[in-house]
Amino acid sequence: MSRWWQEGVVYQVYPRSFQDANGDGVGDLAGVLSRLDYLSEVLGVDAVWLSPFYPSPMADFGYDVADYCGVDPLFGDLADFDRLLAECHRRGLRLIVDLVANHTSDRHPWFADSRASRLSPRRDWYAWSDPAPDGGPPNNWQSVFGGSAWEWDEATGQCYLHSFLAEQPDLNWRNPAAREAVYGVMRFWLDRGVDGFRIDVADFLMKDPARRDDLPPESAERPRSRAHPDLHGVFREMRSLLDGYSPPRLAVGEIHEDDLGVWASYYGEGDELHLPFNFSLLHAAWGAGEVRRRVEAVEAALPAPAWPNWVLGNHDEPRLASRVGAGAARAAAMLLLTLRGTPTLYYGDELGLPQATIPPERQQDPFGRRVPGRGRDGCRTPMLWDRGPSAGFCPPGVEPWLPLGPGAEERGVEAQLADPRSLLNLYRALLALRRASPSLHRGDYRALAVAPEGCFAYRRRAAGSPGFVVALNFTSTAGKVEGIAGRVALSTGMDRQGETAAGRLRLGPGEGVVVEERGP
Numbered sequence: 479m480s481r482w483w484q485e486g487v488v489y490q491v492y493p494r495s496f497q498d499a500n501g502d503g504v505g506d507l508a509g510v511l512s513r514l515d516y517l518s519e520v521l522g523v524d525a526v527w528l529s530p531f532y533p534s535p536m537a538d539f540g541y542d543v544a545d546y547c548g549v550d551p552l553f554g555d556l557a558d559f560d561r562l563l564a565e566c567h568r569r570g571l572r573l574i575v576d577l578v579a580n581h582t583s584d585r586h587p588w589f590a591d592s593r594a595s596r597l598s599p600r601r602d603w604y605a606w607s608d609p610a611p612d613g614g615p616p617n618n619w620q621s622v623f624g625g626s627a628w629e630w631d632e633a634t635g636q637c638y639l640h641s642f643l644a645e646q647p648d649l650n651w652r653n654p655a656a657r658e659a660v661y662g663v664m665r666f667w668l669d670r671g672v673d674g675f676r677i678d679v680a681d682f683l684m685k686d687p688a689r690r691d692d693l694p695p696e697s698a699e700r701p702r703s704r705a706h707p708d709l710h711g712v713f714r715e716m717r718s719l720l721d722g723y724s725p726p727r728l729a730v731g732e733i734h735e736d737d738l739g740v741w742a743s744y745y746g747e748g749d750e751l752h753l754p755f756n757f758s759l760l761h762a763a764w765g766a767g768e769v770r771r772r773v774e775a776v777e778a779a780l781p782a783p784a785w786p787n788w789v790l791g792n793h794d795e796p797r798l799a800s801r802v803g804a805g806a807a808r809a810a811a812m813l814l815l816t817l818r819g820t821p822t823l824y825y826g827d828e829l830g831l832p833q834a835t836i837p838p839e840r841q842q843d844p845f846g847r848r849v850p851g852r853g854r855d856g857c858r859t860p861m862l863w864d865r866g867p868s869a870g871f872c873p874p875g876v877e878p879w880l881p882l883g884p885g886a887e888e889r890g891v892e893a894q895l896a897d898p899r900s901l902l903n904l905y906r907a908l909l910a911l912r913r914a915s916p917s918l919h920r921g922d923y924r925a926l927a928v929a930p931e932g933c934f935a936y937r938r939r940a941a942g943s944p945g946f947v948v949a950l951n952f953t954s955t956a957g958k959v960e961g962i963a964g965r966v967a968l969s970t971g972m973d974r975q976g977e978t979a980a981g982r983l984r985l986g987p988g989e990g991v992v993v994e995e996r997g998p
């Protein structure tokens with residue numbers, strides 16, 4: 479029997495950028511609450527994943543948490559959170575929150591305590607090491623944000639590990655008390671009623687216990703600074719905690735892992751993560767052959783009961799519409815919402831928001847400030863709602879924290895709802911069709927051999943329900959797919975209907991079509 483997180487669609491809200499209710503130019507929880515009807519009724523998604531809203535010095539916009547059990551005043555307070563959760567549930571929407579478990583802020587009291595003295599009871603909650611004999615860092619591990627992953631602490635004469643910014647010291651997951659403390663945080667939110675967690679950089683939690691150097695990237699050896707097999711034990715503990723709730727709550731993990739065998743291992747035997755994020759298509763060169771190869775590889779790598787999931791955008795990656803090109807964004811939407819597995823949709827991708835170019839003086843992302851060209855601001859611009867000032871993101875006269883992306887007038891929700899063939903209306907139609915069709919939300923997947931080069935076609939079918947064939951043309955020339963008999967249920971142009979003629983489907987350049995097959 480499938481469950482909500484298998485049949486449903488998850489929508490990621492980056493709270494800074496969704497809706498500003500209190501007029502400070504930064505989105506907040508009350509803003510998200512005011513837009514829930516859009517999510518549940520207008521768009522038609524099933525769950526919201528909220529990026530961090532916890533008290534934070536904002537060195538990494540909330541991925542540096544100073545208090546796991548509160549709400550940063552920028553976003554509201556716990557009462558706002560409880561209202562948001564209750565209003566989600568009243569609409570049948572689930573709410574998933576971010577669990578930033580690998581590191582805290584350097585301002586978190588746990589770290590202040592750990593840093594205070596080598597004898598502090600919490601010293602071992604973080605990863606401290608003596609410097610190398612020459613006074614340099616203890617090993618060659620690199621921060622994802624550039625430079626050594628070690629920071630020298632003058633007062634206690636040791637270095638602490640930070641896989642990200644120096645303001646984000648890594649917790650030591652080998653310390654049982656630190657581990658228990660994070661499980662306590664999980665219980666805090668679960669007891670409030672959240673439906674699950676998206677575990678931030680989940681595969682960083684366990685590192686090589688001997689802290690040996692990483693080998694050069696070309697080496698066949700696995701990294702030592704992350705993804706140690708002891709992770710499985712942590713994921714099993716988290717899972718049993720989540721399974722202890724009724725109904726069981728969801729574990730989604732942020733896992734960037736090129737080795738699909740290792741990625742799939744994080745499902746465990748159905749006792750680890752429900753959904754280790756699958757970023758395979760985020761990094762695909764956008765062509766039929768490559769996309770098909772990646773989809774087939776993911777399907778083949780999954781252990782039997784594991785349920786796939788697909789991601790085409792998030793707050794760390796260049797915007798989908800700019801990656802694949804505006805013309806291909808429609809077929810990409812069809813792909814995301816018709817493959818077998820749970821899709822996670824990034825706010826604004828349903829509007830085709832492009833990657834914005836942010837002028838240097840308005841850049842915010844610490845990653846971009848440290849490593850020019852790597853800034854993530856361009857995919858975090860404000861959501862566009864209407865034709866008013868600041869596109870309805872914040873009240874008139876208020877400057878949004880990041881400038882609006884290009885074309886705000888015609889790209890907003892209001893403008894797109896008025897255009898029956900807009901990208902937003904295509905997303906709505908795809909979501910409605912998916913929801914109404916068991917074959918699409920829980921059926922099998924099989925690639926069709928008949929597609930000509932440049933096209934990718936597959937069948938989705940659940941027992942007792944009409945099957946569907948999805949055919950996508952990735953090229954800029956027309957293509958013909960044979961062997962498809964049925965009724966056009968939806969096309970990316972939203973401009974065709976009727977039966978396929980003699981089992982043949984002609985696809986325009988960049989076009990995608992969902993065909994409902996005859997009979998169950």
Ligand code: GLC
Nearest residue numbers: 538541642678679732793794
């Ligand atoms: C994850 C988040 C990213 C953050 C990093 C460090 O990759 O998605 O935004 O900067 O973790 O917490």
